[in-house]
Amino acid sequence: MAETIETGPKIPFPRKRVTKAIAREELAILEAAYPDAVTELVYDSPFTLLIAVVLSAQCTDARVNLTTPHLFAKYPKPAALGSAAQEDVEAIVKSCGFFRTKAKNIIAAAAAIASQHGGEVPRDRDALEALPGVGRKTASVVMSVVFGDAAFAVDTHVFRVSKRLGLTLGTTPLSVERDVVALVPEEKLRHAHHWLILHGRAICKAQTPQCLRCPVATICPSAAIVARVATAKRHAKGRAGVKTLVKGTYVGISRGR
Numbered sequence: 441m442a443e444t445i446e447t448g449p450k451i452p453f454p455r456k457r458v459t460k461a462i463a464r465e466e467l468a469i470l471e472a473a474y475p476d477a478v479t480e481l482v483y484d485s486p487f488t489l490l491i492a493v494v495l496s497a498q499c500t501d502a503r504v505n506l507t508t509p510h511l512f513a514k515y516p517k518p519a520a521l522g523s524a525a526q527e528d529v530e531a532i533v534k535s536c537g538f539f540r541t542k543a544k545n546i547i548a549a550a551a552a553i554a555s556q557h558g559g560e561v562p563r564d565r566d567a568l569e570a571l572p573g574v575g576r577k578t579a580s581v582v583m584s585v586v587f588g589d590a591a592f593a594v595d596t597h598v599f600r601v602s603k604r605l606g607l608t609l610g611t612t613p614l615s616v617e618r619d620v621v622a623l624v625p626e627e628k629l630r631h632a633h634h635w636l637i638l639h640g641r642a643i644c645k646a647q648t649p650q651c652l653r654c655p656v657a658t659i660c661p662s663a664a665i666v667a668r669v670a671t672a673k674r675h676a677k678g679r680a681g682v683k684t685l686v687k688g689t690y691v692g693i694s695r696g697r
């Protein structure tokens with residue numbers, strides 16, 4: 441399954457990037473807010489993390505964490521999962537969504553790890569991205585989380601929050617990655633992904649960003665945009681209410697004749 445980014449919410453992104461000084465201040469605030477940020481996926485090896493990340497596409501980490509214990513109890517090693525029957529794996533990963541594609545990809549990725557890499561997840565980006573179902577984001581998560589490499593994964597939360605903060609005007613995960621990477625010291629890069637993800641999940645939500653309790657609000661260029669959109673929505677609701685009232689009155693008069 442291709443890795444996708446949903447841009448969904450009807451809250452426009454800022455049209456200008458913030459200055460480097462502001463960008464670094466925003467990131468420093470997030471670093472202080474999420475000092476112990478780590479992945480919420482449960483794993484105990486590069487292999488189990490890789491499979492968990494593939495399963496987490498369009499699915500919550502909590503759901504994946506409920507699924508992987510059953511999967512790895514039955515197929516603990518790449519060779520076992522790589523030779524599993526598709527329907528058996530589908531039955532286990534069904535609740536993660538896109539289960540047919542995910543089952544097919546994790547079986548094929550496990551088989552490739554077993555046959556081409558001696559049962560060990562490769563550390564090299566090109567080799568990782570050559571595995572079925574593994575795109576740049578998944579490779580970056582594995583490289584940064586289990587190998588400690590300076591990689592920065594852009595998922596839907598990182599994409600949205602980076603743009604709201606004015607760190608980038610990028611329209612693709614790769615362009616967002618390049619802009620943010622240029623702002624973060626290399627040794628902090630693998631943590632920056634988690635600052636932005638946790639902030640996106642907890643506060644800077646797609647549809648309902650919680651600017652009033654956001655530690656970055658005083659310097660975030662989207663705070664004013666979010667406030668404007670909220671005001672416009674309230675006015676639209678008010679107008680809709682008046683229209684309904686007028687329509688109801690008219691219908692009532694008609695019926696009364």
Ligand code: SF4
Nearest residue numbers: 644651654657660662
């Ligand atoms: S101020 Fe609002 S838009 Fe900006 S990062 Fe915080 S929650 Fe997101």
